[in-house]
Amino acid sequence: MEKLIEILSSVRQDIDFLNENKLIDNGIIDSFDLIAIVGELNEFYNVNIGVAELNPENFNSAQAILKLIEELKK
Amino acid sequence: MIVNTVEYLEITAKKNPENIAFYDEDSQITFEQLRDTSKRVGSKIIQLLDGVRNVPVAILTDRNIKSIISYFGVLYSGNFYVPINKAFPVHRIKKILEILNPKIIIYLSDDDFDVIRKLDFEGKSINLNNALDTEIDEDRIRTTVEKMIDTDPMYAVFTSGSTGTPKCVLLSHRSVIDIVEQFSLIFDLTSETVFGNVAPLDYSGSTKDIYITIRNGGKAHIIPKSYFSFPKKLLQYLDINKINTLNTPVSALRILANYKAFDTVRPSSLSKFLFFGELMPVKMLNYFQYHYPDALFVNLYGSTEKTCLAYFIVNRHFTEKESLPIGVPFRNTNIILLNDQDQILENEDEIGEICIRGAFALGYYNDIQSSEKTFSRNPVNLQYQEKIFRTGDLGKFNSNGELILVSRMDSQVKHWGYRIELGEIEIAVNSIDFVDFAFCKFDAEKDKIVLFYQSGFEKDKELLVLLRNQFPQYMLPNQVIHYVKFPLKNNMKIDRIKIWEKYLKNLNTE
Numbered sequence: 001m002e003k004l005i006e007i008l009s010s011v012r013q014d015i016d017f018l019n020e021n022k023l024i025d026n027g028i029i030d031s032f033d034l035i036a037i038v039g040e041l042n043e044f045y046n047v048n049i050g051v052a053e054l055n056p057e058n059f060n061s062a063q064a065i066l067k068l069i070e071e072l073k074k
Numbered sequence: 075m076i077v078n079t080v081e082y083l084e085i086t087a088k089k090n091p092e093n094i095a096f097y098d099e100d101s102q103i104t105f106e107q108l109r110d111t112s113k114r115v116g117s118k119i120i121q122l123l124d125g126v127r128n129v130p131v132a133i134l135t136d137r138n139i140k141s142i143i144s145y146f147g148v149l150y151s152g153n154f155y156v157p158i159n160k161a162f163p164v165h166r167i168k169k170i171l172e173i174l175n176p177k178i179i180i181y182l183s184d185d186d187f188d189v190i191r192k193l194d195f196e197g198k199s200i201n202l203n204n205a206l207d208t209e210i211d212e213d214r215i216r217t218t219v220e221k222m223i224d225t226d227p228m229y230a231v232f233t234s235g236s237t238g239t240p241k242c243v244l245l246s247h248r249s250v251i252d253i254v255e256q257f258s259l260i261f262d263l264t265s266e267t268v269f270g271n272v273a274p275l276d277y278s279g280s281t282k283d284i285y286i287t288i289r290n291g292g293k294a295h296i297i298p299k300s301y302f303s304f305p306k307k308l309l310q311y312l313d314i315n316k317i318n319t320l321n322t323p324v325s326a327l328r329i330l331a332n333y334k335a336f337d338t339v340r341p342s343s344l345s346k347f348l349f350f351g352e353l354m355p356v357k358m359l360n361y362f363q364y365h366y367p368d369a370l371f372v373n374l375y376g377s378t379e380k381t382c383l384a385y386f387i388v389n390r391h392f393t394e395k396e397s398l399p400i401g402v403p404f405r406n407t408n409i410i411l412l413n414d415q416d417q418i419l420e421n422e423d424e425i426g427e428i429c430i431r432g433a434f435a436l437g438y439y440n441d442i443q444s445s446e447k448t449f450s451r452n453p454v455n456l457q458y459q460e461k462i463f464r465t466g467d468l469g470k471f472n473s474n475g476e477l478i479l480v481s482r483m484d485s486q487v488k489h490w491g492y493r494i495e496l497g498e499i500e501i502a503v504n505s506i507d508f509v510d511f512a513f514c515k516f517d518a519e520k521d522k523i524v525l526f527y528q529s530g531f532e533k534d535k536e537l538l539v540l541l542r543n544q545f546p547q548y549m550l551p552n553q554v555i556h557y558v559k560f561p562l563k564n565n566m567k568i569d570r571i572k573i574w575e576k577y578l579k580n581l582n583t584e
Contacts, residue, residue, distance in 0.1 A: 013535045014542060024303065031302040032490060032547055035329060051306045051338045059303075 004066055007044055011036045021061040034059065041065070047072040078222040078247045080149050082254070082289045083109050090265075090291045097315070098138040099298040105291065108143065110210070115147025115180075115202065117211040120218065122198055123177060127152035127218065128226055130439070132171065132179040134160040134189060135276045137299050140182040140202055142275070142284060145229070147180070147205070152218040154227040154244070157276035164192045165544045166240070170232050171195065173242055173440050180205070224248040230439055231278050233378050234494045234549065236484065238501035242439035243378045245278075252433040253381045254285045256404045260385070261346065261372065263319065268343070269294035270317035272302075272326045278378045279350060282321050302326065305335035313341035320344065323351035324358075325491030331358045336365040350374035350382070351491040353400075353479060356392040363388075375400035375479065378493070379448070379463055380434035383407055384477055399476035400469070407432035409477060410462070411469060416453035425470045425480050434463040487516040489523055492548045499525070499551065502544055508533055511560065514551065515574055520581075525551035526573055532556040 008017040012033055015023075023029050029037070037059075038049050047069060058068045076082065083105065086095075091106035103111075119131060131148045135141040135157040148155035156174055158167055160181070167189070171179075177197045181190055190199045228247045235241035257263055263286050271294050273279030287294040295315050301308040309330070312320075320327075327349055330336065347362060347369055354373060363371065376382035386401025403409045411419040411426035419426040431452070437445035452460040468480040485496040496514040503512040503525060512527035527537065534554045541550055555577065561569045 013538050024300070027300070030299075030547065031329070034303045035332075036552070051333045051335050054304050054306060054333065056300075056304065 001062065001066060003044075004062055004069075007040050008037060008062060008065075011040060017062045021063070024056040024060050029059075037065075041069065045069050045073065076251055076255075077224045078149070078219065078226070079228060079250055079254075079285055079288075080146070080219055080222070082285060083112070083146060086288055086291045093265075093291055094293060095287060095291075096139050096142060096294050096296060098296040101139055103139050103143075105288070108146065108288075111143045111206055112146030113150055113210045113212075113215055114208045115144055115200075115205045116150025116215055116218075118200060118205040118208040119147060119151035119153065119178060120211060120214050121208070122200070123151065123153070125152075125214065125218070126177075127221065129153050130156050130174050130176040130230060132156045132158055132174060132176040134158055134179065134181045134186050136160060136182055137275060137296050138182065139296065143206075144180045144182065144202055145284070149228065150215050150219065152222060152226075154229050156230045156232070156242070158232070159274065159276045159546065160186055160189055162546050163543050164189070166546065168193055170240055170242075173232075173239065174230075175440075222247070224251065225436070227436055229281075231276070231378055234486075234492075234498045235444075236486070236495040236497035237444075238498055240498075241441065241444065243278075244436045244439045245281075245381075246433070246436050249381065249433045249435065250281055250285055252406055253282065253404070254289050256406065257282060257286055257382075258290055260404070261348065261370065263290060263292065263346075265291040267292035267319050267346075268315070268317050269319050269321060270312050270315070271296045272320060272322040278381050279321070279323060281381060282348075302329070305330050305333045306339055309335055309339035309341055312344065313339060316343040317341065318343045319346040319348070321348040321350075323491035324349050324354045325351060327354070327362070328358060331361045334361070336361075340365055344369060346370045346372075348372045348374055350376060352488040354398055355394075356396055356398060357394050359388065359392065359398065360394075373398045373400060375477075377465055377467075378435070379465070380407070380430055380432065383428075383430055383432075383465075384409060386476065397478065399472060399474075400479050401476050403432075403477075410454075411471070412453070412464075418454055419470075422473055423470050425468050427483060428465045428467045428469040428477070428479075430463040430465065431460070432463075485514075487518075487523070489516065489521060490548050494523070494549055496523070499523070499541070499545070499549060502541065503527060503537070506537065506540055509537070511568065513568075513570065515570075515577075517577075520552075522552040523550070524553045524555065524577060526555050526557065526560070526577075528557045528560045530558065 005017050087105040087109040094102050095105045131153050133144045145155050179199045182202045224247045227244050230242050230244045232240040269283045271283040283294050371388040373386040374382050375384045384400050384403045386399045408431040410429050413426045449461050452462045466483050469477050499514050508529050510528040515524050561572050563569045
């Protein structure tokens with residue numbers, strides 16, 4: 001989790017990723033941020049987040065993102 | 075002959091009053107409703123300004139129909155609108171208002187009054203919802219529209235400026251009519267055209283979606299912002315709404331291509347792709363052509379100062395090593411290439427600045443000095459006063475007589491489809507007290523703005539927070555690199571090349 005927060009923070013240093021759970025629904029991160037985040041995640045975790053995984057529910061919180069990565073890693 | 079863009083709406087609203095023109099996330103509007111609501115807003119503005127014409131009216135825009143109503147409201151009042159994205163930092167909006175000095179700002183929802191309050195704005199602010207209750211003053215609207223000529227200003231757009239302040243590009247009715255007529259004709263855009271509007275409404279690219287729709291009595295869907303994050307949702311939206319034409323920045327298409335989104339959902343109505351903003355890589359084009367072998371693909375070349383200059387209809391196969399031409403000029407536009415001696419270049423492969431004769435911008439508002447530089451006298455015409463627009467782009471003609479874009483003459487870059495002057499970011503960073511010196515470089519391959527700064531301590535986070543208060547999202551550096559001391563060259567100048575090479579090397583070893 002710590003590493004994930006670090007990655008997310010590298011894209012947007014001004015957001016409290018640990019506690020925020022409506023990143024998409026409340027428009028806290030926008031499409032540019034999301035592209036950057038997905039790029040970083042794909043690179044660091046060596047996963048391939050595709051169109052099917054790209055939906056709001058998977059990106060509303062760091063928790064959800066972590067769950068997604070763990071599923072993709074399986 | 076059409077002499078102002080209001081006439082497009084008048085004609086179509088009379089012909090097809092009940093046809094739906096625009097859709098947004100939660101509403102839709104017919105041509106007749108658009109005309110009548112806009113006239114109400116126009117009547118309100120005429121009242122407040124007591125009939126003064128050709129002055130700026132600022133609008134805090136959003137991706138919705140209300141923005142378009144307020145645009146036409148301003149036009150009916152005989153003035154020009156200046157869209158300002160309400161999501162911009164207050165600091166930037168204030169800077170914009172300083173240059174513009176408008177008497178009126180229109181805001182679109184009660185919530186947006188919060189933004190207005192922070193601006194210390196001394197003029198009048200109008201809540202669009204209230205303006206819609208104004209009774210239409212047909213007489214004053216008619217006499218106002220009658221006085222309009224095609225070279226009157228119609229709208230202005232702010233872009234990044236290299237001197238540290240945003241630049242206000244002022245466009246006339248004539249520039250818009252020019253582009254709308256040529257597009258409709260050349261690309262066969264008609265009442266059957268259903269646009270998916272992708273470009274932000276505070277950005278010149280969307281002018282085409284709006285006014286071509288109104289001229290031809292077609293339809294346009296303002297795609298909700300949230301869809302851009304989720305390619306699958308976006309494509310489903312295009313499919314359900316039977317969108318057949320996309321006039322879009324390349325950056326939006328890149329997202330679809332990167333995720334190979336069409337492999338999952340392929341909207342069946344899409345038949346025209348018009349793209350602009352930056353050069354589309356051939357690899358990406360091939361991906362779209364694979365899914366839409368029969369569609370029309372057009373590479374548009376233009377800038378805020380002249381919405382579109384030239385176009386290339388993709389008519390042959392390109393290999394990934396080639397780059398797409400920007401093609402041939404639109405009718406009623408001429409392109410000349412000038413070398414640094416201001417001589418015309420006519421031979422194949424000679425590189426010069428792309429300069430334009432045609433219906434380009436009126437100039438930069440409240441900035442005569444930059445205007446005279448960019449919109450200069452035609453140096454090869456000594457017989458009479460003729461202005462050309464110097465694009466600042468270098469180009470050449472290939473053996474087919476097609477124009478090829480080579481590079482920029484200055485440090486302007488295209489990032490996420492927006493044009494940005496790196497100098498503007500540098501000036502802001504260099505004015506921060508804990509920064510000794512800073513400069514930006516653009517990593518074109520990764521589409522990243524990289525900021526290098528020298529400071530006694532690493533303060534990346536503080537730096538970014540300060541910049542976020544000043545600049546829209548797309549102008550923020552994507553990577554910040556701190557040095558306690560920059561390496562110097564023998565002449566004691568900062569060794570930017572060495573710093574950049576180190577950055578590239580670090581990328582490769584990661």
